[in-house]
Amino acid sequence: MGNKTIIISIMLLIPMFLMAQEKDSKFKLKFSGFISNDASLNTRQSISARGEGLFVLAPKPVELDNEGNDINNTPSFNFVGINSRIRVKITGPDAFGAKTSGMIEGDFLGVNTDSKFNFRLRHAFMKLDWEKSQLLVGQYWHPTFVVDCYPGTVSFGAGSPFNPLARNPQFRYSYKLGKTTISLTQLTNGHFTNKGAADAQFNSLVPELHFQLQYKADKFVGGLGYGHQILRPEIVTANNYITKEKVHSNTVLAFAKVTSSMLTLKSYSMYGQNNDNLVMMGGYAAVEKTYTSDQINKGIVEYTPYNNFTSWLDIHTNGKKIIAGIFGGYSKNLGASKNVDISTYTGRWGNVKDMMRISPRLIFISGSTIIGTEIEYSSVNYNKGNPDGLTDEEITGYNSKGLVTNYEAANNLKFLLNVTYKF
Numbered sequence: 001m002g003n004k005t006i007i008i009s010i011m012l013l014i015p016m017f018l019m020a021q022e023k024d025s026k027f028k029l030k031f032s033g034f035i036s037n038d039a040s041l042n043t044r045q046s047i048s049a050r051g052e053g054l055f056v057l058a059p060k061p062v063e064l065d066n067e068g069n070d071i072n073n074t075p076s077f078n079f080v081g082i083n084s085r086i087r088v089k090i091t092g093p094d095a096f097g098a099k100t101s102g103m104i105e106g107d108f109l110g111v112n113t114d115s116k117f118n119f120r121l122r123h124a125f126m127k128l129d130w131e132k133s134q135l136l137v138g139q140y141w142h143p144t145f146v147v148d149c150y151p152g153t154v155s156f157g158a159g160s161p162f163n164p165l166a167r168n169p170q171f172r173y174s175y176k177l178g179k180t181t182i183s184l185t186q187l188t189n190g191h192f193t194n195k196g197a198a199d200a201q202f203n204s205l206v207p208e209l210h211f212q213l214q215y216k217a218d219k220f221v222g223g224l225g226y227g228h229q230i231l232r233p234e235i236v237t238a239n240n241y242i243t244k245e246k247v248h249s250n251t252v253l254a255f256a257k258v259t260s261s262m263l264t265l266k267s268y269s270m271y272g273q274n275n276d277n278l279v280m281m282g283g284y285a286a287v288e289k290t291y292t293s294d295q296i297n298k299g300i301v302e303y304t305p306y307n308n309f310t311s312w313l314d315i316h317t318n319g320k321k322i323i324a325g326i327f328g329g330y331s332k333n334l335g336a337s338k339n340v341d342i343s344t345y346t347g348r349w350g351n352v353k354d355m356m357r358i359s360p361r362l363i364f365i366s367g368s369t370i371i372g373t374e375i376e377y378s379s380v381n382y383n384k385g386n387p388d389g390l391t392d393e394e395i396t397g398y399n400s401k402g403l404v405t406n407y408e409a410a411n412n413l414k415f416l417l418n419v420t421y422k423f
Contacts, residue, residue: 040415056378142166148221237300323365
């Protein structure tokens with residue numbers, strides 16, 4: 001009911017906005033978007049963003065039934081249009097000596113599995129543009145998602161979980177020095193939260209910080225970035241004592257895009273911690289150490305982040321009617337820098353040694369209609385314990401730093417057909 005009310009309200013407001021433009025030419029609105037429908041076939045049960053088998057993140061691990069059969073070795077098919085979007089771009093009168101603009105955009109993915117097919121806010125921001133600088137305020141792409149360098153996959157996941165995928169409330173200030181742009185961003189999680197307590201980032205009292213340097217020429221884009229995030233996993237222990245323990249994490253990244261007359265090549269690499277809020281591998285765990293009697297009585301523990309590496313490469317032709325391309329991504333769990341209690345891991349894919357994906361695609365364009373086809377092969381090496389092992393590491397399949405040392409692969413093939421109509 002609430003979702004229908006939102007849609008009806010938007011439809012009723014559009015004529016009012018258009019009338020307002022006629023009366024006050026200082027504001028101009030431009031509506032756009034697309035209708036998108038995807039048909040997908042997966043050869044294995046998979047972890048997907050909304051449980052629909054379309055926005056696939058990784059194949060599920062081997063899970064045996066009572067007869068030793070792999071439960072997740074079961075194919076699935078689905079056909080949905082929840083990625084359809086609508087946006088409005090706004091330009092208005094100057095303010096503080098700057099040109100003003102804004103944008104609101106939404107789709108129908110909802111914010112989680114329970115709310116899929118419901119209207120969801122993607123972007124809602126305003127910009128102040130001066131001659132050499134810009135201030136962006138509102139919900140926009142996380143700065144690790146580089147709008148000038150991201151995978152051109154048919155799947156609307158844009159290379160996730162190998163490429164960051166998050167939109168967050170933020171203040172972003174950018175300054176241009178010729179072809180180089182320096183940006184500093186302060187942001188909060190929004191609805192792209194870290195695993196565990198949803199308010200872990202808010203309770204730290206410190207916004208996530210990100211610094212980025214980007215060079216942009218006609219046929220080349222390249223840059224470096226650094227981010228720092230602080231989480232306060234809990235404010236009270238299980239023994240009902242206040243705890244102020246926090247976990248600090250750092251992330252560095254590098255990217256580049258090269259364009260020729262026939263081909264475009266993009267690459268991206270990231271070494272980071274606690275990036276599960278970006279729908280990527282990452283998390284933290286309690287440190288395994290000798291605690292004081294006071295810490296034990298109160299249930300207070302220290303935390304440490306896991307280290308992760310990810311990298312991807314995307315190549316495609318630059319045709320106007322037909323585009324062929326291929327994406328390849330790889331992520332590796334490097335474990336923690338300290339000894340950890342594996343059972344306390346909080347995040348994504350702490351039970352994974354590494355994962356990879358390769359996905360060739362072919363796209364056909366005619367006017368405003370786009371038909372895309374893609375085959376996506378994914379493989380994940382999941383932890384596998386050995387109850388007959390002689391040591392803790394052999395039994396659990398983890399070493400003391402949380403690194404997966406014994407594993408088995410889970411593989412999936414996804415066949416995707418997308419039809420999009422832009423307006």
